[in-house]
Amino acid sequence: MKKMINQAENIVSEMLLGMLKAYPNMLQQVADLPIIVRKQKKQQKVGLVSGGGSGHEPAHAGFVGYGMLDAAVAGEVFTSPSADKVYEAIKAVDSGKGVLLVIKNYSGDVMNFEMAAEMAAMEGITVSKIIVDDDIAVENSTYTVGRRGIAGTVWVHKMVGAAAESGYSLEALEQFGNKVIANTKSIGMALKPCLVPTTGKLSFELADDEVEIGLGIHGEPGTHREKIQSADQHVDHLLEKLLAESNLSAEDEVAVLVNGLGETTLIELFIINNRVADVLQSKNIRVVDTLVGNYMTSLDMGGFSITLSKLDSEMKQMLQAKADTVAFKRG
Amino acid sequence: MKKMINQAENIVSEMLLGMLKAYPNMLQQVADLPIIVRKQKKQQKVGLVSGGGSGHEPAHAGFVGYGMLDAAVAGEVFTSPSADKVYEAIKAVDSGKGVLLVIKNYSGDVMNFEMAAEMAAMEGITVSKIIVDDDIAVENSTYTVGRRGIAGTVWVHKMVGAAAESGYSLEALEQFGNKVIANTKSIGMALKPCLVPTTGKLSFELADDEVEIGLGIHGEPGTHREKIQSADQHVDHLLEKLLAESNLSAEDEVAVLVNGLGETTLIELFIINNRVADVLQSKNIRVVDTLVGNYMTSLDMGGFSITLSKLDSEMKQMLQAKADTVAFKRG
Numbered sequence: 001m002k003k004m005i006n007q008a009e010n011i012v013s014e015m016l017l018g019m020l021k022a023y024p025n026m027l028q029q030v031a032d033l034p035i036i037v038r039k040q041k042k043q044q045k046v047g048l049v050s051g052g053g054s055g056h057e058p059a060h061a062g063f064v065g066y067g068m069l070d071a072a073v074a075g076e077v078f079t080s081p082s083a084d085k086v087y088e089a090i091k092a093v094d095s096g097k098g099v100l101l102v103i104k105n106y107s108g109d110v111m112n113f114e115m116a117a118e119m120a121a122m123e124g125i126t127v128s129k130i131i132v133d134d135d136i137a138v139e140n141s142t143y144t145v146g147r148r149g150i151a152g153t154v155w156v157h158k159m160v161g162a163a164a165e166s167g168y169s170l171e172a173l174e175q176f177g178n179k180v181i182a183n184t185k186s187i188g189m190a191l192k193p194c195l196v197p198t199t200g201k202l203s204f205e206l207a208d209d210e211v212e213i214g215l216g217i218h219g220e221p222g223t224h225r226e227k228i229q230s231a232d233q234h235v236d237h238l239l240e241k242l243l244a245e246s247n248l249s250a251e252d253e254v255a256v257l258v259n260g261l262g263e264t265t266l267i268e269l270f271i272i273n274n275r276v277a278d279v280l281q282s283k284n285i286r287v288v289d290t291l292v293g294n295y296m297t298s299l300d301m302g303g304f305s306i307t308l309s310k311l312d313s314e315m316k317q318m319l320q321a322k323a324d325t326v327a328f329k330r331g
Numbered sequence: 332m333k334k335m336i337n338q339a340e341n342i343v344s345e346m347l348l349g350m351l352k353a354y355p356n357m358l359q360q361v362a363d364l365p366i367i368v369r370k371q372k373k374q375q376k377v378g379l380v381s382g383g384g385s386g387h388e389p390a391h392a393g394f395v396g397y398g399m400l401d402a403a404v405a406g407e408v409f410t411s412p413s414a415d416k417v418y419e420a421i422k423a424v425d426s427g428k429g430v431l432l433v434i435k436n437y438s439g440d441v442m443n444f445e446m447a448a449e450m451a452a453m454e455g456i457t458v459s460k461i462i463v464d465d466d467i468a469v470e471n472s473t474y475t476v477g478r479r480g481i482a483g484t485v486w487v488h489k490m491v492g493a494a495a496e497s498g499y500s501l502e503a504l505e506q507f508g509n510k511v512i513a514n515t516k517s518i519g520m521a522l523k524p525c526l527v528p529t530t531g532k533l534s535f536e537l538a539d540d541e542v543e544i545g546l547g548i549h550g551e552p553g554t555h556r557e558k559i560q561s562a563d564q565h566v567d568h569l570l571e572k573l574l575a576e577s578n579l580s581a582e583d584e585v586a587v588l589v590n591g592l593g594e595t596t597l598i599e600l601f602i603i604n605n606r607v608a609d610v611l612q613s614k615n616i617r618v619v620d621t622l623v624g625n626y627m628t629s630l631d632m633g634g635f636s637i638t639l640s641k642l643d644s645e646m647k648q649m650l651q652a653k654a655d656t657v658a659f660k661r662g
Binding site: 023 | 333334335336337342343345346347348349350352353354385386388389393408522523528539540542559561562563565587589593594595596597598599600601602603604605606608609618621622623625628630631633635660661
């Protein structure tokens, strides 16, 4: 298998060590666990914990830092972290104001994060959760009841992280988080499978002239396969579905994330954004913030997703607030 | 060809438009040319211009902004921009203090940037140049007389950009730039070719169990091919070559860049950095700054490079200074 790894069983632990050695002033590890927390822990704020299977880098450890997450828990590749590890992360970031869990909607993650919340509650830590389900492609999938959480999670980390930093209570933060989630919708498509380094196998197969619409970030099936078309044609098609779900009208303000799944070049992502911006402008929808790049990947999968967050003034303020993490800096 | 593009001849222009629409507050275009400049042009400083063929994104337009470049000129994919376009970039950023060109050492780039400098001189603009030749793998190659310029160019942009921002004269900046270049060495290896979207062809072929050591960022041949080994074994081998050229001793301070060529996952890059950090620590070489990610890519090529910059106090100060660009933010 052509991957720069050592033993397959050490992939996640060596990755985390390599990250900690790269950013020692920003990040630290909890004991020897796959938990990355801020080096400078801020007291007297709600702690924000996210995580999930590895393979989506820079998510989630890349978003640990000022104005975003307090901790990220890394499972094995495409595998939910266990409840006891999430519990350790909760304990590590609690400073008496409670902890909010940001969970991507996959059955394993939801189960383990909820179990961890129960364990923490028994220790007297107040824990709430929000569940990100931004992917409009399919209603249920291989690993999920309900819609999946994908790249929109990055906007959730950003906005909810800023609100936590600014002093929101746990209750207010949960409420705000659910508003952000309700207004954040994504859809993606895949051009190429990813190679899963722990198994040495491709995540699925696609013909040379074929793409899969609505595919999930672990290779879960989407809605259908079709022949590859031009970037503009695919973007138009995806945006049509997205706008039908996004409740956006003329003069509304929106944040856009054009997210690469790994192998897709920035050239392509910018060409995609060129069309996204034009279509939104033609509808007089005002783009006030755009990110283009690899924020929620699927190893080396080829493909991308488009996320739209309909903004109100509170969301806009939190979006534009300062953030200082490895993979997202602002202000 | 499985790429998200429209017409092949519009790849670069649509990419640049998509980038400008994503970051309208930071970047603007010069006329309808493939030249990206800062939105807020700073007066009374030496202008810093870089560029080259497209396909290396986020280089170079992603490094246009405060504390780094004033302009980036984009050629077609893997093709030098023409002299008249570089000349327009020089004119756009000159504010009377002269302009420094940062050129990666490829024959086409050197020729076109030098011709542009002569054109600007005839208009009364003082232009100097520095030529980045950090790649220690081969002495001459397909497109180059002398060593090639690769990912070390990012550290040059950062340090020289900070010096320009802090008010260095053109002469002092050229001298500082040459010091940075003399102390910045890189070497890379490839696991997979890239698909060149303008031709629809792979840049080279490699067997399933084979890697190429020292390959260039346009697919130029390296030193040799060998069987794939573990990440640690390859890193040890590359670092041995790099340290032999880097003049680094115990207690010296160094900046590290582990750069992905496109398709290689952050998981792998962090595993690579884990070994790089350990080897340097074993030699008591002090890593004071590390970047891990895709900074100088080769479309969707699989592979990576390691760059070491031996720092003195002036370089360290410039490395740690504020930067605010699309792809590099600090401070």
